[in-house]
Amino acid sequence: MEKARRNRTYDVIIVGGGIVGSAAAYYLMKQDRNLKVAVVERDPTYIYASTTLSMANIRIQFSLKENIQISQYAFEVLDCFDDEMAVDDERPNIAFRREGNLFLVDEGGRSNAEKAFALQGSLGCPIEWWSPRKIKEKYPLYDVSHFSAGTYGPQDGHLDAYALLMGYKAKARSLGAAFITDEVIGILDEDRGVCGTALASGSELISNVVVNCAGAWAAVVSRTVGVEIPVIPVKRRIFVLDTKVKPDKPLPLTVLPSGLYFRTETGNLILLGKSMDDDPVGFSFAWDDKRFQDLLWPELADFVPSFDTLRIVRGWAGLYAVNTLDRNAVLGEWPELKGFYLANGFSGHGLQQGPAVGRYISELILGLKPVLDLSVFNPARILENRPLNEGGIV
Numbered sequence: 005m006e007k008a009r010r011n012r013t014y015d016v017i018i019v020g021g022g023i024v025g026s027a028a029a030y031y032l033m034k035q036d037r038n039l040k041v042a043v044v045e046r047d048p049t050y051i052y053a054s055t056t057l058s059m060a061n062i063r064i065q066f067s068l069k070e071n072i073q074i075s076q077y078a079f080e081v082l083d084c085f086d087d088e089m090a091v092d093d094e095r096p097n098i099a100f101r102r103e104g105n106l107f108l109v110d111e112g113g114r115s116n117a118e119k120a121f122a123l124q125g126s127l128g129c130p131i132e133w134w135s136p137r138k139i140k141e142k143y144p145l146y147d148v149s150h151f152s153a154g155t156y157g158p159q160d161g162h163l164d165a166y167a168l169l170m171g172y173k174a175k176a177r178s179l180g181a182a183f184i185t186d187e188v189i190g191i192l193d194e195d196r197g198v199c200g201t202a203l204a205s206g207s208e209l210i211s212n213v214v215v216n217c218a219g220a221w222a223a224v225v226s227r228t229v230g231v232e233i234p235v236i237p238v239k240r241r242i243f244v245l246d247t248k249v250k251p252d253k254p255l256p257l258t259v260l261p262s263g264l265y266f267r268t269e270t271g272n273l274i275l276l277g278k279s280m281d282d283d284p285v286g287f288s289f290a291w292d293d294k295r296f297q298d299l300l301w302p303e304l305a306d307f308v309p310s311f312d313t314l315r316i317v318r319g320w321a322g323l324y325a326v327n328t329l330d331r332n333a334v335l336g337e338w339p340e341l342k343g344f345y346l347a348n349g350f351s352g353h354g355l356q357q358g359p360a361v362g363r364y365i366s367e368l369i370l371g372l373k374p375v376l377d378l379s380v381f382n383p384a385r386i387l388e389n390r391p392l393n394e395g396g397i398v
């Protein structure tokens with residue numbers, strides 16, 4: 005099977021089969037069943053992919069119009085995902101639990117929160133502005149004395165990221181996309197355009213369109229063809245906690261102004277994380293609980309005093325693909341290399357962006373008018389050093 009595909013020609017080659025690559029393959033095939041699409045993924049078990057190591061939270065609370073619209077589309081897709089992605093009798097089960105997202109607001113952040121809230125409202129998002137008293141009524145375990153408000157998204161929630169990924173992958177494959185297990189070791193180019201990829205197995209795939217969906221490895225892949233993008237791998241740690249006092253109902257993903265976030269997980273456990281400026285850069289997945297013990301536990305116990313007694317059950321580390329220019333996605337054709345498309349730099353919110361980004365990339369490649377204009381994320385802003393302004397990044 006694998007041999008038959010050697011040195012084959014494709015309409016589109018996608019490097020990386022995580023949520024972004026698999027969604028792009030699905031939307032391409034959905035648009036045109038006759039396309040020849042190859043997704044090259046070096047690890048079909050996805051043990052280091054950000055998709056499977058994520059918190060799998062989906063939220064609408066952003067402060068950039070396009071990021072909000074991207075999430076609105078995600079909600080649309082997720083609502084009928086299990087049906088739409090069914091292949092014969094096999095239906096995925098993404099278990100989307102809309103348990104809400106609650107962003108705490110302090111005095112310093114109030115003006116930005118008000119602006120984001122107004123923008124979300126103008127786009128039809130059902131976000132609620134809660135007083136400290138209302139937060140306390142809803143979640144009595146929280147000490148809200150340091151906060152002036154909270155914004156609550158009742159539609160937000162979390163899902164099974166692996167099931168989401170497998171759903172896209174299986175459907176894309178059923179429509180004719182080829183998923184190839186191999187590593188892209190070089191993007192090939194001639195006359196200022198791409199012409200294929202070189203694989204670790206020794207073969208080459210030929211195409212005038214190559215899409216970089218390599219997640220935290222995006223810059224490594226781009227560099228093979230001389231394209232420098234400001235995307236770095238940054239380690240983020242998640243901690244799984246068993247608290248002595250259990251909340252009487254699920255806690256929403258609760259985000260403090262410092263960036264500390266937590267939510268309940270199946271089994272009455274708590275998942276917690278925080279992006280910090282000194283998080284290590286590089287491809288390491290080593291995890292320990294020191295940071296939680298030293299820094300995060302005291303902060304958590306300040307906000308939820310009854311969580312001062314708990315047990316750290318386990319945890320994991322995964323990589324954010326951080327776009328150091330502005331922490332937002334980079335989407336579209338690289339201006340200096342024809343046929344080289346980027347779908348990179350999602351930092352901490354790429355899972356929920358998979359559906360809209362996959363569709364958008366397919367539209368760009370096929371020359372269709374995008375249903376959702378995401379040109380604000382054009383890679384040209386890297387060359388022009390023009391960062392986007394998004395305050396709602398976690």
Ligand SMILES: Cc1cc2nc3c(=O)[nH]c(=O)nc-3n(C[C@H](O)[C@H](O)[C@H](O)COP(=O)(O)OP(=O)(O)OC[C@H]3O[C@@H](n4cnc5c(N)ncnc54)[C@H](O)[C@@H]3O)c2cc1C
Binds near residue numbers: 047050
């Ligand atoms: C701890 C953590 C929590 C997160 N929480 C959330 C959240 O709550 N909500 C949210 O929306 N997002 C979250 N994210 C971010 C989200 O997981 C990512 O933005 C998203 O999964 C990116 O998807 P991707 O397909 O670009 O990358 P990945 O899922 O990393 O997929 C890239 C794939 O490319 C493959 N690859 C790389 N190089 C090559 C090569 N040369 N050849 C072949 N294959 C290659 C890799 O093996 C990998 O499978 C979180 C991330 C982390 C780490």
